Amino acid sequence: MSEPVKRKIDYNRREMPKQLPQVRSHNFYEVALGYPPETAIEEAQRCLQCKKAGCVEKCPVEINIPGFVRCIAEGDFAKGIKILKEKNCLPAVCGRVCPQEEQCESACIMLKKGGQSAIGRLERFLADWEAAQGKLELPEIPKPTGKKVAVVGGGPAGLTVAGDLIKLGHKVTIFEALHKLGGVLIYGIPEFRLPKAIVYREVEYLRMLGVEVVTDFVVGKTRSVENLLREFDAIFIGAGAGLPWFMNIPGENLNGVYSANEYLTRMNLMKGFMFPQYQTPIKEHAKVAVVGGGNVAMDCARTALRLGAETRIIYRRSRQELPARLEEVENAEEEGVIFDFLTLPIRYIGDENGWVKEIEYLKMQLGEPDASGRRSPVPIEGSETILPVDAVVCAIGNSPNPLIPTSTKGLQIGKKGNIVADEATGKTSMEKVWAGGDVVTGAATVILAMGAGRKAARSMHEFLCSG
Amino acid sequence: MFKVISNEMVVPNIHLLTVEAPAVAAQIEPGQFVILRSEEDGERIPLSIADWDRDKGTLTFAIVNVGGTTDKLASLRAGTDIPTVVGPLGNATEIGEFGTVVCIGGCYGIGSIYPIARALKEKNNRVITIIEARSSYLLFWEDKYKQVSDKFVTITRDGSRGVRGHITHLPEILGGLPEPANRIIVNGCTFLMKHTSEISRPFGIKTIVSLNPIMIDGTGMCGVCRVSIASKTKFACVDGPDFDGHEVDWAELLQRRKTYIREEAIPLRTSKCEEHAANRRGNIV
Numbered sequence: 001m002s003e004p005v006k007r008k009i010d011y012n013r014r015e016m017p018k019q020l021p022q023v024r025s026h027n028f029y030e031v032a033l034g035y036p037p038e039t040a041i042e043e044a045q046r047c048l049q050c051k052k053a054g055c056v057e058k059c060p061v062e063i064n065i066p067g068f069v070r071c072i073a074e075g076d077f078a079k080g081i082k083i084l085k086e087k088n089c090l091p092a093v094c095g096r097v098c099p100q101e102e103q104c105e106s107a108c109i110m111l112k113k114g115g116q117s118a119i120g121r122l123e124r125f126l127a128d129w130e131a132a133q134g135k136l137e138l139p140e141i142p143k144p145t146g147k148k149v150a151v152v153g154g155g156p157a158g159l160t161v162a163g164d165l166i167k168l169g170h171k172v173t174i175f176e177a178l179h180k181l182g183g184v185l186i187y188g189i190p191e192f193r194l195p196k197a198i199v200y201r202e203v204e205y206l207r208m209l210g211v212e213v214v215t216d217f218v219v220g221k222t223r224s225v226e227n228l229l230r231e232f233d234a235i236f237i238g239a240g241a242g243l244p245w246f247m248n249i250p251g252e253n254l255n256g257v258y259s260a261n262e263y264l265t266r267m268n269l270m271k272g273f274m275f276p277q278y279q280t281p282i283k284e285h286a287k288v289a290v291v292g293g294g295n296v297a298m299d300c301a302r303t304a305l306r307l308g309a310e311t312r313i314i315y316r317r318s319r320q321e322l323p324a325r326l327e328e329v330e331n332a333e334e335e336g337v338i339f340d341f342l343t344l345p346i347r348y349i350g351d352e353n354g355w356v357k358e359i360e361y362l363k364m365q366l367g368e369p370d371a372s373g374r375r376s377p378v379p380i381e382g383s384e385t386i387l388p389v390d391a392v393v394c395a396i397g398n399s400p401n402p403l404i405p406t407s408t409k410g411l412q413i414g415k416k417g418n419i420v421a422d423e424a425t426g427k428t429s430m431e432k433v434w435a436g437g438d439v440v441t442g443a444a445t446v447i448l449a450m451g452a453g454r455k456a457a458r459s460m461h462e463f464l465c466s467g
Numbered sequence: 468m469f470k471v472i473s474n475e476m477v478v479p480n481i482h483l484l485t486v487e488a489p490a491v492a493a494q495i496e497p498g499q500f501v502i503l504r505s506e507e508d509g510e511r512i513p514l515s516i517a518d519w520d521r522d523k524g525t526l527t528f529a530i531v532n533v534g535g536t537t538d539k540l541a542s543l544r545a546g547t548d549i550p551t552v553v554g555p556l557g558n559a560t561e562i563g564e565f566g567t568v569v570c571i572g573g574c575y576g577i578g579s580i581y582p583i584a585r586a587l588k589e590k591n592n593r594v595i596t597i598i599e600a601r602s603s604y605l606l607f608w609e610d611k612y613k614q615v616s617d618k619f620v621t622i623t624r625d626g627s628r629g630v631r632g633h634i635t636h637l638p639e640i641l642g643g644l645p646e647p648a649n650r651i652i653v654n655g656c657t658f659l660m661k662h663t664s665e666i667s668r669p670f671g672i673k674t675i676v677s678l679n680p681i682m683i684d685g686t687g688m689c690g691v692c693r694v695s696i697a698s699k700t701k702f703a704c705v706d707g708p709d710f711d712g713h714e715v716d717w718a719e720l721l722q723r724r725k726t727y728i729r730e731e732a733i734p735l736r737t738s739k740c741e742e743h744a745a746n747r748r749g750n751i752v
């Protein structure tokens with residue numbers, strides 16, 4: 001391999017083409033269009049190929065970033081994707097939805113001048129390039145170990161465990177409650193940010209590796225964890241954090257008040273935006289308010305906007321404290337989502353038919369920083385305001401679904417209803433049972449769920465080989 | 468995929484659908500439900516269990532054809548496959564040694580109250596079964612009920628069989644019992660459950676209802692099924708579907724069930740002639 005050439009550092013981070021805001025706000029096609037090969041090569045050539053690469057340390061699955069980036073720079077995409085896939089079985093997904101600015105890219109040595117390497121975009125480029133070739137290279141599977149593993153939940157955590165363990169020769173079965181695999185990737189994150197075809201492709205890859213998939217199977221109901229243990233040598237629980245929170249304010253059960261999960265599930269999993277061709281109905285709303293400020297709230301707002309509603313985000317702090325990725329906030333703003341900062345709903349008011357027609361909210365001001373380090377919002381007395389709406393989407397958070405915790409004796413449960421698992425290994429308090437992802441941490445990110453899956457798979461493999 | 472074993476219209480507009488779903492059949496208990504899709508791209512709808520056969524691995528549902536999805540289910544033929552049958556969902560109906568229990572079924576509840584009555588009888592309760600409908604031609608499974616009931620009553624609105632009128636006759640039926648009822652369990656349409664709860668309240672008899680709000684996942688993920696029970700929000704799919712009828716906010720449930728009333732009419736507005744023509748062509752080839 002040749003030494004990197006000494007040259008002047010290029011801080012010009014290459015932009016990725018996007019659909020124009022006025023166009024994309026009316027369709028569900030993907031917003032970002034991906035690099036053409038020339039741009040990808042240019043972008044990759046900017047990377048300084050650091051010996052002690054900070055970017056790698058900040059990637060939860062420790063992708064060899066300089067390695068794959070260099071392949072792109074040299075035009076050897078096939079080798080690049082191989083390096084990428086050594087560590088990440090869902091590159092097309094991560095390249096799109098990872099909060100790169102907080103992870104790998106935040107540690108790039110070129111960050112100082114705002115010229116950090118566009119690692120996520122390059123990762124996406126390679127994954128899309130591979131898909132476009134139309135042929136997937138399957139790794140060699142070692143001879144069967146004879147051990148059987150059950151994976152509960154087909155989200156990023158579960159898919160990672162399944163991918164890792166099948167490649168080590170274990171027999172893997174995924175049990176998924178819904179009729180499709182992918183978890184939040186399929187029912188939550190909208191088509192315009194993560195086309196579902198990409199998720200199907202990744203799932204198909206696992207099937208080709210020999211992973212058995214059982215959908216429409218609710219562990220804890222169809223069969224208990226204990227019952228599965230009679231058949232399987234080890235179990236991984238990656239059931240996610242699907243239980244939606246409400247604010248417990250008056251009027252929350254009026255018609256037209258949705259949880260983010262309901263709203264997004266109707267749209268994404270059930271393809272409500274294609275009603276009546278697909279049979280799950282959605283309403284046509286004219287004025288939608290989305291309560292919350294995270295990625296989930298942005299996804300709901302941008303979905304409502306695409307269905308033609310005047311859409312606003314109601315958030316109790318200011319723009320600076322928005323927990324959503326900056327890129328998504330900017331996308332939402334460009335598309336025409338209205339932001340009402342420093343507002344807190346206190347009541348929903350219904351019409352004579354039980355449909356929400358108004359929100360009453362309080363104006364807030366920022367006080368002292370709270371436990372999260374963000375300045376906490378304090379209501380301004382006498383600032384009650386009425387806002388007319390015909391739908392409200394509550395996107396204030398989720399916690400782990402209690403189904404498995406309550407149906408599994410012997411599983412240690414944390415204060416927030418999460419399954420307690422060792423951070424380094426994913427081991428739970430129950431023998432032969434591991435857990436990871438949102439069900440352990442509470443709602444987090446795709447890549448953290450995958451990282452947890454990776455660690456658990458390693459520990460499970462050790463266990464399976466020792467016994 | 469889940470195989471349709473049989474599908475028959477037992478009385479006008481009510482279909483008994485039997486599907487093969489061994490994992491669910493092995494676990495299901497009275498009062499639980501499943502979620503099912505009639506086809507890919509189809510909606511997910513909940514159906515209460517009306518009967519099952521653990522050995523054969525089959526489930527039977529009584530389905531009232533009211534809209535897009537139930538219409539598709541009604542037209543399924545034996546031997547075809549449906550993509551989703553997931554369950555058993557919800558909590559089973561509490562089957563204790565209560566003493567005298569009145570089981571009331573109307574509409575699809577004539578199906579789903581059956582396994583409850585049977586299980587209560589097996590627990591040595593005195594089981595009084597009441598099934599009700601508009602007219603005698605809408606009553607079914609009377610023979611099955613007679614075998615598990617100590618007393619069996621039918622109510623028809625037109626008086627064509629049994630008591631003439633409504634569940635409003637419940638006090639007379641209760642009064643005619645040799646001992647006071649310890650519990651009432653009602654399955655069926657929302658109005659029947661609501662009225663029964665109102666009627667039984669002054670008697671102070673615990674009344675269990677099986678709520679039927681709109682659902683999507685049935686696992687506690689979406690929150691669309693929320694109902695107010697004693698002024699607290701509950702998710703019917705995981706906290707229910709059985710609740711104390713005296714604590715239910717009926718007005719809210721009825722209002723929430725109407726959310727999609729306009730959209731639901733859309734699939735019914737077409738005559739589906741084109742679809743049928745296409746199917747026919749398919750058959751000839």
Ligand SMILES: Cc1cc2nc3c(=O)[nH]c(=O)nc-3n(C[C@H](O)[C@H](O)[C@H](O)COP(=O)(O)OP(=O)(O)OC[C@H]3O[C@@H](n4cnc5c(N)ncnc54)[C@H](O)[C@@H]3O)c2cc1C
Binds near residue numbers: 178241436438444
């Ligand atoms: C709208 C939205 C947008 C998001 N955007 C981003 C983003 O841009 N970037 C990012 O990094 N993260 C994002 N996240 C967060 C990210 O999607 C999650 O952190 C991640 O999906 C967690 O993965 P998981 O595998 O732990 O759980 P999940 O993805 O929740 O998957 C869990 C799976 O388990 C199944 N399951 C649950 N219970 C059972 C059971 N009893 N039996 C069988 N199966 C069961 C569920 O149906 C589900 O399929 C977003 C989340 C949402 C909701």
Ligand SMILES: Cc1cc2nc3c(=O)[nH]c(=O)nc-3n(C[C@H](O)[C@H](O)[C@H](O)COP(=O)(O)OP(=O)(O)OC[C@H]3O[C@@H](n4cnc5c(N)ncnc54)[C@H](O)[C@@H]3O)c2cc1C
Binds near residue numbers: 530531537708
């Ligand atoms: C726990 C539970 C058990 C049920 N058991 C039975 C049963 O055993 N037999 C039976 O015939 N019916 C049962 N129902 C009602 C049944 O689910 C609805 O009739 C069915 O969903 C109607 O769908 P559709 O597309 O045919 O009609 P639509 O025209 O879509 O709807 C007709 C009416 O059904 C209700 N409904 C619509 N979609 C849903 C949904 N996704 N979930 C719940 N209700 C909905 C609404 O009130 C609506 O007004 C049950 C409902 C619940 C919640």
Ligand code: SF4
Binds near residue numbers: 061065104123447
């Ligand atoms: S997986 Fe995420 S954190 Fe890791 S390199 Fe890719 S984009 Fe960065």
Ligand code: SF4
Binds near residue numbers: 047049110
């Ligand atoms: S820190 Fe930045 S420049 Fe260095 S290897 Fe990583 S991506 Fe390249």
Ligand code: FES
Binds near residue numbers: 687693
């Ligand atoms: S049906 Fe979704 S939470 Fe009950």
